[in-house]
Amino acid sequence: MISEKHLSLPLSEDDVRSFHLGDAVRLSGVIYTARDEAHMRILGVMEKGDSLPVDFKDSAVFHCGPIMQKNDDGWKVVAAGPTTSSRMNALEPGFIEKTGVRAVIGKGGMNEKTLDAMKKYGCVYLAMTGGAALVAADHIKGIKGVYWAELGEPEAVWVLEVEDFGPLTVAMDAHGGSIYEDVRRNVEKNLPEIKSKLGLKQ
């Protein structure tokens, strides 16, 4: 069984540099959702030199488009699992550099440029179980705000108060290591046998 590390946000560079591939992690504190549209907006705002309504520095960005419900006391989270991170591949290196975010939470992993940016600026990728939206929602204790709601519920930036958020797995570390890269190499190693089982030419 893997033992879990419980950490509170904000995270320091030392915190994230001490993570190893395969570590199980849980986070408590404030995290922010951002998907494609929000990433583009945020980078656009920063490029112009304007200030952002939220500060990602030393915090975590959660690739997530939640289901929210509005009632008399405000917003309530219904379901909030991770979305496919690779859609943000082209935007994430710039996002990490400019915002100083320390952790990216998502599913499916990200590309080499993002891995390089993580190594350079001190950031990690924490894999969350895709589709496990209610397990995730169970650890979201409150919604502290929503920005750019006009982008629609999934694309808006939600400010989430989380407690023992996870389970998360360190899948890309701040030293250039990536489970996805290891898996890719392993898959490649398995290909000859699979091809021979299928009667295909090598």
Next chain:
Amino acid sequence: MIDGKLVEDVTVELLRKAAVYLPHDVKAALERSYDDEKDDTAKAQLKTILENIALAGEKGLPMCQDTGVHLFYVDLCGIRDSATISGSEASRHVGKHNVSWITDAIAQGVRRATREVPLRPNTVNPLTRENPGDNTGMHMPHINFRTSDNDYLEITVMMKGAGSENMSCMRMLTPSQGVAGIKEFVLESLVSAGGNPCPPVILGIGIGGSADICTCLAKEALLRPLGTHHHDEKIALLERELYDALKDIGIGPMGLGGRTTLLGVHVEYADCHTASLPVAVNFQCWAARRATARIYEDGRVEYPSHDGGK
């Protein structure tokens, strides 16, 4: 009596059942995978999935936040719509009905389910990305009308999330590439999808027909319960061969490695032009949300995908 109100209510119930409860076959396959998995990280992923499924049932809430776009399959024959049937038995069996009331009732059901279940408002205009907020729009929900000899109206819904749908692919192979070409293409698609479609996945493969037909067949292949095989022996053999070879690829749950990558491989085919060999692959994530309802003429409704009904 089958009327618009009943079809609307059934649509809401279908979407609720699909979003909250996995079909029995999928749940059982995930439980088996958990038992068989040896890798720690992989087992932890499957454990979280099973906990999440249980939580969905307890709370009556959607298991995944991506409640997809809504694809409906309506098997028409047998509806006695007195306003549209001229009275001749022949016209009943060729499914000659005015079906626009069904289209309207299903769309209305989708709007209501979006509020009531609730579902995430996912459908947007493809160019402006404007979101009407109720999961309806141009050709959405998408409804495939089919004919059948049933004496009930059957409606099946598939909620298709983008994570797995975005990995879909189709290719026009040349006939000389043959079965080997098909296998290569499936292998290549699975490798390049990696962890993106939320494995463990079900592969839906459509072979033959035309570019559009094989793509539709790949999707329809996913409607078949796990553990079933195509009635054509050659196709069933191909399903087994692909499953047996590809299951050991090592992608693992969520692409983090491990032995559980596939829950099943389903193939559908259509005959095609002598000069072409179209093939398509559609990925279904572990959250294989589908539900089927049968509405009888007296207004009785069964949900065979979820009731354990026949």
